[in-house]
Amino acid sequence: MNETTITTPSGTPFIDIVREFDATPAQVFRAWTDPELVPHWLGPSGMTATVVEYDVTSGGRYHYVHRDDSGEYSFRGVFHAVVANERIVQTFQYDGWPDDVSLETLTFEDLGGRTRVHTHSVFPSVRSRDAMVESGMEHGVRDSMARLEELLAR
């Protein structure tokens, strides 16, 4: 299995996530953006994901909900820019913390049949970045990336 690297420098509002996949950028981009495929990998294992809206175009919106026995967690944002198979710039909001919207830049780098996905997130404050890290975000990210790898292998 490939490794997921999560970097959260102390005192900054940044989170960087890097993951490689044994698939082409077109394959990874499709799994990342097709609303039929997203529920199969997005979120921690043990939760179900429901896509309410997922319109991957500039100005399009997304909204998905994670649920388990303990409750539900709703996330939403808008796409600022979308370059197929290469780059997405999007906002990100956890509805429990609507005052702490972040901005994510995703790049899909072609390694020659393999793909490196880099997600750079910036939060409106160091405090809100820290709260996201302390929420257990890393667990959900690692699970999601492993599940996406499994999906791409099928």
Place this chain on the structure above:
Amino acid sequence: MNETTITTPSGTPFIDIVREFDATPAQVFRAWTDPELVPHWLGPSGMTATVVEYDVTSGGRYHYVHRDDSGEYSFRGVFHAVVANERIVQTFQYDGWPDDVSLETLTFEDLGGRTRVHTHSVFPSVRSRDAMVESGMEHGVRDSMARLEELLAR
């Protein structure tokens, strides 16, 4: 005239702009978001502003262009959240630097007939924040705020 306070802490990706106006939040919000009014105040004096698109709704896009004899400068973004007379969360891109999209949270605070507008911007890096500051952004902001004050007084 009211003062515009611009804060750019060294080593951070943040810019904070605070300005008070002698008008209600509804009046300021309208001038801020009506595409017919925006060209009358947005941008440095000495440049003309043309609004190409200005759809102030969640998922709506904006695009405007500043022009003078030396050239043109194009700006665009999407609105993540819009709460009339209270709050806007939007992305911001100068088309000359499309890799450095920032996120802005604007709040319109009711001071009882007066309004305090606070714009909190966060950039994807300290470097890109510094580049924006060094571009002469402060001059354009101060001019815009003074022009908006004049518009509201009419």
